[in-house]
């Protein structure tokens with residue numbers, strides 16, 4: 435593919451020109467460092483770990499067939515800087531992927547899966563993300579795809595707004611739910627120490643009465659134990675026992 439160029443919106447005096455090229459093996463380490471930097475903040479706030487998960491996985495992706503990895507670079511003083519990265523594929527990749535291909539087939543959708551879209555923090559808000567997206571949409575059209583499909587964390591507000599203002603809509607997807615489990619702390623609260631030599635004040639510790647089906651055992655804890663005011667619980671009849679009894683009445 436011929437290198438494509440675009441000029442960024444004026445942020446400072448210079449307007450760097452961004453060029454697109456394919457990722458090469460020699461770029462892997464640099465690109466990994468770039469991705470770590472871009473996702474550092476995002477990964478701090480999202481429940482689902484945003485890609486890239488590990489360098490090992492990133493290196494494996496490079497070897498996989500059917501994946502396109504594009505670098506967006508600016509050049510100056512003989513040096514090239516990575517300012518953007520995009521990764522996409524026509525098929526769902528990896529064995530741990532949660533996507534259901536049938537969902538798309540049944541809706542006559544031929545998606546281009548956008549696995550990664552990243553812009554260097556210093557270059558965000560200058561039109562580079564839009565350029566990356568334009569490039570992906572251009573590829574989608576060339577490959578006969580009908581949609582760009584991607585995953586973004588619901589609380590990655592900046593990215594979500596970015597996609598929504600560019601006509602992306604929500605597909606049916608998992609929503610992470612949580613419920614607080616009320617429980618006592620496993621560790622005792624802090625306790626002030628007495629001065630060395632002073633007589634330590636020992637707080638009386640209330641005895642623990644364990645719940646039990648046997649009323650006699652409950653009173654056998656210690657002589658200081660508080661007598662249980664609870665009536666002994668009746669012996670439980672298991673569901674299996676009930677079933678068995680019914681079966682036995684059959685002729």
Ligand SMILES: CC(C)(COP(=O)(O)OP(=O)(O)OC[C@H]1O[C@@H](n2cnc3c(N)ncnc32)[C@H](O)[C@@H]1OP(=O)(O)O)[C@@H](O)C(=O)NCCC(=O)NCCS
Pocket residue numbers: 472473476551552553554557558559560561562563564565584585586587590592593595596599
């Ligand atoms: C989401 C992301 C790709 C957008 O890239 P970008 O280069 O900032 O995109 P653009 O400059 O084309 O557009 C950014 C929008 O934010 C606005 N913006 C304003 N100030 C901004 C700032 N300081 N930083 C970022 N965006 C800003 C822009 O005006 C633009 O608004 P618009 O949507 O109304 O056009 C980029 O923020 C990013 O890489 N984020 C971290 C990684 C990530 O979350 N990726 C997506 C995971 S799926």
